[in-house]
Amino acid sequence: MTRVTDDNERNAKWPGGQRWEPLVALALWMALVGNVPLWAAVLQRMEGGGWRPWLVTAAWMGALAAVNLAVLALLAVGPLRRPLGLVLLALVAVPSYFMLAYGIVIDSSMVANVFNTDAREAADLVTPALLVVAVLGVALPGWLWWRLPVAPAPWRRALGQRGGMAMGALALAALLLWLTFQDLAALMRTDRTLRYMINPYNSLYATLRHGLGRHALAAGPVQPLDDQVPVLPAHAREDDAPLLVLVVGETARAANVSLGGYARDTTPRLAALQRAGELVYFADTTSCGTNTQTSVPCMFAPDGRQRYDPARAQENLLDVVQRAGLAVTWLDNQSGCKGVCARVPTLATDRLQVPGLCSGDECHDEVLLRELPGTLQTLDAQRRRVGTLAVLHMMGSHGPAYHKRTPAAFKRFEPECTSAQLQTCPREHIVNAYDNTIAYTDHVLGELVAWLAQRHGPAALLYVSDHGESLGEGGLYLHGMPYALAPREQTHVPMALWLNGTMRQRLQLDMACLQRRAAEPASHDHLFHTVAGLLGVRTRVYDAERDLLRTCRRG
Numbered sequence: 001m002t003r004v005t006d007d008n009e010r011n012a013k014w015p016g017g018q019r020w021e022p023l024v025a026l027a028l029w030m031a032l033v034g035n036v037p038l039w040a041a042v043l044q045r046m047e048g049g050g051w052r053p054w055l056v057t058a059a060w061m062g063a064l065a066a067v068n069l070a071v072l073a074l075l076a077v078g079p080l081r082r083p084l085g086l087v088l089l090a091l092v093a094v095p096s097y098f099m100l101a102y103g104i105v106i107d108s109s110m111v112a113n114v115f116n117t118d119a120r121e122a123a124d125l126v127t128p129a130l131l132v133v134a135v136l137g138v139a140l141p142g143w144l145w146w147r148l149p150v151a152p153a154p155w156r157r158a159l160g161q162r163g164g165m166a167m168g169a170l171a172l173a174a175l176l177l178w179l180t181f182q183d184l185a186a187l188m189r190t191d192r193t194l195r196y197m198i199n200p201y202n203s204l205y206a207t208l209r210h211g212l213g214r215h216a217l218a219a220g221p222v223q224p225l226d227d228q229v230p231v232l233p234a235h236a237r238e239d240d241a242p243l244l245v246l247v248v249g250e251t252a253r254a255a256n257v258s259l260g261g262y263a264r265d266t267t268p269r270l271a272a273l274q275r276a277g278e279l280v281y282f283a284d285t286t287s288c289g290t291n292t293q294t295s296v297p298c299m300f301a302p303d304g305r306q307r308y309d310p311a312r313a314q315e316n317l318l319d320v321v322q323r324a325g326l327a328v329t330w331l332d333n334q335s336g337c338k339g340v341c342a343r344v345p346t347l348a349t350d351r352l353q354v355p356g357l358c359s360g361d362e363c364h365d366e367v368l369l370r371e372l373p374g375t376l377q378t379l380d381a382q383r384r385r386v387g388t389l390a391v392l393h394m395m396g397s398h399g400p401a402y403h404k405r406t407p408a409a410f411k412r413f414e415p416e417c418t419s420a421q422l423q424t425c426p427r428e429h430i431v432n433a434y435d436n437t438i439a440y441t442d443h444v445l446g447e448l449v450a451w452l453a454q455r456h457g458p459a460a461l462l463y464v465s466d467h468g469e470s471l472g473e474g475g476l477y478l479h480g481m482p483y484a485l486a487p488r489e490q491t492h493v494p495m496a497l498w499l500n501g502t503m504r505q506r507l508q509l510d511m512a513c514l515q516r517r518a519a520e521p522a523s524h525d526h527l528f529h530t531v532a533g534l535l536g537v538r539t540r541v542y543d544a545e546r547d548l549l550r551t552c553r554r555g
């Protein structure tokens with residue numbers, strides 16, 4: 001009897017089958033514990049000393065808790081209550097961990113990263129610390145939340161009371177923000193990243209934006225870029241036809257490339273090719289995005305970063321080159337081509353089990369060297385006599401487990417950080433592991449050039465990384481910052497072009513001129529037009545202004 005009375009009393013107090021205290025407790029937990037990175041960043045950036053920054057921060061904590069309470073009052077009802085609580089606990093705990101561990105913020109490009117990551121990338125991020133966060137931040141409070149009794153309640157009265165509660169909470173939040181508006185405006189002027197740190201609304205907002213973008217992407221059919229591309233003539237022998245190997249690097253930043261002035265000798269093989277006058281290094285190259293998902297499709301589009309629209313389903317460089325009659329292929333040692341290679345023959349390395357090169361479902365980048373010659377042989381013979389474009393998508397310097405990207409024989413800089421929890425390693429060890437990936441990439445590129453150099457016909461290798469990486473500068477790690485706020489380390493990428501004598505002759509290329517051009521700014525915007533020009537593909541979307549070789553070709 002007592003229990004029934006108890007429940008009735010509760011229902012009278014708070015229809016919907018629960019007392020109101022758990023809602024307030026969860027709202028406060030989410031606002032305070034679930035936003036430790038936000039409040040630490042706010043206190044760090046607030047100007048002026050004394051008690052005011054603390055008081056203002058406390059007001060914002062109260063405002064966020066009040067907003068949380070309004071959301072819970074309206075949505076944590078009936079069968080929704082239990083799962084909603086768990087989801088919200090996860091949406092404050094997990095992003096908080098990644099913010100603290102890697103200095104990231106949550107925006108739609110970060111959400112795109114999450115949705116496009118594969119199992120092996122995700123596994124690198126699962127650390128003991130993340131498991132502790134999952135237990136203390138989600139499982140434990142989630143268990144308490146789940147155990148709260150649920151009892152039926154008349155919905156009309158429930159709606160009225162919950163609506164009243166939500167209105168009151170929102171009014172309190174508005175009042176607190178109004179009282180501190182000057183401080184809020186000043187803070188937002190100094191650091192716009194803070195809004196990407198408000199858990200859980202950053203994740204919800206970014207997921208919504210990402211979902212809308214994808215929906216638009218899925219809605220329309222792929223638009224042809226140019227369906228009138230003239231088919232180029234075939235050569236009598238395949239060996240006379242041009243071959244371009246386009247290497248899409250991964251997470252390589254220009255700051256750690258010795259060709260670009262880095263103090264450590266991370267690129268000896270490319271440097272030797274440069275000294276021989278066969279290679280130019282574009283020292284001031286800017287990426288289109290700060291993550292693979294944005295950069296890779298943008299690199300292969302003709303639009304350039306300003307005009308590129310990820311929501312528009314459009315053909316790309318590979319389609320145009322293929323339409324010109326050339327053989328095109330994509331070899332992937334990464335998490336996929338992000339739609340770019342949808343209409344050309346592809347080979348993914350994740351099912352290959354090459355002894356010494358692959359372990360689990362990951363292969364070192366030398367696997368691309370091994371697979372390239374055989375893959376080219378499988379392409380259409382008639383097309384190969386017109387020419388070949390082979391794209392190699394590297395594993396490169398993908399973090400945070402940099403040490404996994406290089407074979408034991410290539411550990412030139414030691415000791416390495418071997419933890420995925422980068423912040424637990426001394427910075428030099430992180431940089432050692434990272435520099436080893438750059439040196440290994442240099443080795444792979446050197447070997448590719450050595451193979452291409454045996455060719456009699458025109459051959460070239462173009463290497464460019466998709467985006468850079470932060471290695472602890474300003475407390476930031478990894479990549480994927482919103483572009484406007486991203487540090488230079490994440491957008492300044494290496495780009496190098498090697499051409500054999502036959503190719504230089506075919507293009508009538510003035511290498512001294514090209515060396516000078518390479519010192520000037522370049523970007524992913526140039527890729528489409530430079531490759532089209534180099535292969536002689538005539539398309540109406542070609543823009544000579546963005547062809548890096550154009551002004552250095554005689555005749």
Ligand SMILES: [Zn+2]
Pocket residue numbers: 250251291292293466467
């Ligand atoms: Zn990438």
